[in-house]
Amino acid sequence: MLDSDPKLKSSSETRPTSVIALTGGIGGAKLALGLHRILAPGDFMTICNTGDDFYHLGLEISPDIDTVLYTLAGLADPSQGWGRRDETWNFMAALEEIGGHTWFQLGDQDLATHIERTKRLTEGETLSAVTDYFRQQLGIATRIVPMSDDPVRTRLRTTMGWIDFQDYFVRQNCKPSVREIAFDNVETARIAPAILPALSDPHLRAVVICPSNPLISVEPILAVPGMRKALRSCTAPVIGISPIINGQAVRGPAAKLMEELGFEPSASAVAQRYADVIDTWIVDESDADARVPTGVEKVITETLMITIKDREKLAQKVLAVAQQRGREKSSVTMTSNVMSDD
Numbered sequence: 193m194l195d196s197d198p199k200l201k202s203s204s205e206t207r208p209t210s211v212i213a214l215t216g217g218i219g220g221a222k223l224a225l226g227l228h229r230i231l232a233p234g235d236f237m238t239i240c241n242t243g244d245d246f247y248h249l250g251l252e253i254s255p256d257i258d259t260v261l262y263t264l265a266g267l268a269d270p271s272q273g274w275g276r277r278d279e280t281w282n283f284m285a286a287l288e289e290i291g292g293h294t295w296f297q298l299g300d301q302d303l304a305t306h307i308e309r310t311k312r313l314t315e316g317e318t319l320s321a322v323t324d325y326f327r328q329q330l331g332i333a334t335r336i337v338p339m340s341d342d343p344v345r346t347r348l349r350t351t352m353g354w355i356d357f358q359d360y361f362v363r364q365n366c367k368p369s370v371r372e373i374a375f376d377n378v379e380t381a382r383i384a385p386a387i388l389p390a391l392s393d394p395h396l397r398a399v400v401i402c403p404s405n406p407l408i409s410v411e412p413i414l415a416v417p418g419m420r421k422a423l424r425s426c427t428a429p430v431i432g433i434s435p436i437i438n439g440q441a442v443r444g445p446a447a448k449l450m451e452e453l454g455f456e457p458s459a460s461a462v463a464q465r466y467a468d469v470i471d472t473w474i475v476d477e478s479d480a481d482a483r484v485p486t487g488v489e490k491v492i493t494e495t496l497m498i499t500i501k502d503r504e505k506l507a508q509k510v511l512a513v514a515q516q517r518g519r520e521k522s523s524v525t526m527t528s529n530v531m532s533d534d
């Protein structure tokens with residue numbers, strides 16, 4: 193355990209969560225780190241996309257969960273954003289020597305995570321339990337929760353037929369043109385047990401939809417049955433941050449995918465996809481004229497996160513907006529309660 197603070201487990205389990213973030217991998221983890229750094233230990237929970245998870249080389253791999261785990265533990269590789277810093281690649285080199293599949297890079301230290309996860313899942317632990325065990329071992333006070341313990345798998349229909357997510361994303365470097373996206377098994381997936389109690393907690397101050405890829409990182413989370421409803425009925429404001437700045441994704445294939453699927457890659461188009469769940473939509477200064485759905489408040493600020501300071505600054509802004517919007521939301525709720533009592 194990196195941080196052997198014996199209070200870690202109890203502090204994060206007894207404290208009510210005050211901020212929840214929905215996140216995919218690298219883009220979302222940047223803001224999650226900002227929130228993690230400015231909030232009190234244990235005040236924060238992230239709900240992670242598991243649509244990218246896959247079974248590879250006999251191992252259960254959960255890339256977005258691991259990206260958040262490594263980022264919050266200060267272990268992430270700063271240049272790639274995924275995997276661990278100061279990694280060595282002896283396993284990959286040896287695998288190549290014997291003709292194994294090496295298109296998905298697994299570093300020696302990262303391999304330990306996948307082996308331990310696979311062992312624990314095979315023994316019957318849930319993904320929630322394994323993830324929580326890892327976050328405690330790595331000394332992270334923020335709770336990290338998969339969207340579901342049931343396997344949901346993102347698949348893409350391309351010009352070459354249906355392919356698995358990591359095949360598209362890594363092996364084929366997002367090159368195939370995408371016609372349709374599906375989240376296999378999502379209809380029967382159950383929301384992970386920690387999520388609904390946290391979303392309905394009266395202490396909750398904000399739900400944040402991180403600037404992750406809307407189509408392949410956030411929408412798998414929103415597609416888990418009951419998730420959109422839980423977000424709509426939570427009393428805290430739901431604040432989204434646009435992953436598209438001036439028509440471009442900061443990183444990854446979001447803009448390309450949106451175009452291929454017939455959406456304009458813009459801050460407005462992403463807001464429209466979240467219209468039923470968000471109260472506030474934060475856009476970059478370069479998108480000051482972005483349109484937002486009726487009833488959604490637009491906030492304009494600098495959203496590009498290069499440095500750690502940028503992440504903390506955006507996190508501060510999100511919390512300030514939440515405080516303001518929370519007051520308005522609770523006064524609307526009180527008014528409508530008074531009216532319905534009549």
Ligand code: FO1
Nearest residue numbers: 217218244254255258274275295296297362
């Ligand atoms: N992304 C790559 O582009 N190439 C890789 O070889 C690769 C390996 C990898 C191993 C473990 C892990 O947790 C993530 C890894 N990623 C890799 C990132 C991952 O494919 C994507 O960033 C996410 O699935 C999208 O959020």
